[in-house]
Amino acid sequence: MKMSYKLFCLVAFLSIATFSGCSHVTKNDLSKSISATDSRGKVIKLNDVAKRVVVLFPSLLDEVYMLQAGDQVVGIPQQVYQMEDTYAFLSKLDSRIAAKTLPTPTYGGQSSNVESIIALQPDLVITFNTDQDNIEQLEGLDIPVFTCSSADDKSIMAELLGMGTLVGKQERAQEIVDYVDGELDRMQVPSIENAKSVYYAWSKGRVMSTSGKGSLIDMAIRLSGAENACPLPMEAPNISAETMYKWNPDLIILWNSKLSDVYDLKELADLPAVKNKQVFVMSPSFPFDPHTVKFLLFAKQVRHWSFPSYSEEQLKKEMQGAFEVMYGKKGLL
Incomplete structure (x- = not known):
């Protein structure tokens, strides 16, 4: 009977130790869970x-x-x-x-x-x-x-x-x-009366494809202080040359396209933005990718093109500072 009691105590002790060990592992596993x-x-x-x-x-x-x-x-x-x-x-x-x-x-x-x-x-x-x-x-x-x-x-x-x-x-x-x-x-600015309107054209020469109200590009353009020339509440509308003349944007911005993609289009030759050489290319495109937090830099670039008072020197300085923070390293841009 005495031996049985000792054996019982030993089993109980091992059981408690095992349970405590399992509990410890479970706790560690839960603490790592994210x-x-x-x-x-x-x-x-x-x-x-x-x-x-x-x-x-x-x-x-x-x-x-x-x-x-x-x-x-x-x-x-x-x-x-x-x-x-x-x-x-x-x-x-x-x-x-x-x-x-x-x-x-x-x-x-x-x-x-x-x-x-x-x-x-x-x-x-x-x-x-x-x-x-x-x-x-x-x-x-x-x-x-x-x-x-x-x-x-x-x-x-x-x-x-x-x-x-x-x-x-x-x-x-x-x-x-x-x-x-x-x-x-x-970057927030008061509502600007007669703010410049910006038409954004999609990549690879798709000049007649743009981004409407509520889109990511629309957000970045508005952040710049300008207005999106496209009034349509659509993500990616396709338009005609006639519609482009109706909207009459002050600036045209291209992404992964060439200036000639616009300047060679005879149907847009009389558009004021074309005649006034107000067509710009986001090039190289990498620093301005609007699908990342660099939408901020996209907006700063549009602000520079839209408002001469925001100088190229200031833009470059702010972009360098942004890259240092965004990538945690100096001298990348």
């Missing part, structure tokens, strides 16, 4: 900071490097190697990009190779919410996917904070957001 809400309103949960990240769009990859989480990236969009200014800049931040050794599990546009993504064993995939086929396939395989919309300034900054959380760079993300918030406050 989550962020993406553009779909979906809460993305990870057991730990993502250490193997695949990014499927250049703009989103750019933001990961802003977060200084580039060493956690194991797969990038193929376009990064094809876009001259993007490749040149990101090569300064990652020798693997410079050497073109980072895998590219994507083709042009939104085409991705899901098998190649899986082979990279990602802890997290970052993509736009329009990438529906890939999202469904990857989540069906229990691979966490954080989506972005870049719909407006608020969503861009919320999504940057979400990415920062998942890659363990919350403080860095907050630093960038605080800076941009401060600059937005500083």
Whole structure:
């Protein structure tokens, strides 16, 4: 009977020790668990900071490097190697990009190779919410996917904070957001009577395709102090030359296009903005990508073209300061 009591005590002690050990592990696991809400309103949960990240769009990859989480990236969009200014800049931040050794599990546009993504064993995939086929396939395989919309300034900054959380760079993300918030406050101007109107043309010579009210581009143009020449509440309307004359913009801004794409169009030859040489190109485009927090720089560039008092010297100085904050390094621009 005495031996049985001792044996009982020993078993009880071991049971308590085992339970305490399990409780300790569970507590640690819970403390590492992190989550962020993406553009779909979906809460993305990870057991730990993502250490193997695949990014499927250049703009989103750019933001990961802003977060200084580039060493956690194991797969990038193929376009990064094809876009001259993007490749040149990101090569300064990652020798693997410079050497073109980072895998590219994507083709042009939104085409991705899901098998190649899986082979990279990602802890997290970052993509736009329009990438529906890939999202469904990857989540069906229990691979966490954080989506972005870049719909407006608020969503861009919320999504940057979400990415920062998942890659363990919350403080860095907050630093960038605080800076941009401060600059937005500083850029606010009273409503300007007879503000200049700006027509924005889509890339690759699509002069008659523009961005309407409520779009990301519309937000950036208004932030500059100018007005969007397109009054249509549409994301991407196509218009005619007749409509362009009706709107009669003061400036025309091109993205990844050439001045000749406008100046060679006979149907626009008599448009005042064309006759007055008020056609401008965002070139190189990388520093002004409006799908990132650099929408701020897009707006500053439009302000310079719209308001001569905002000088080129001031623009360059502010852009250099912005890049130092956004990337955490000097001498990148």
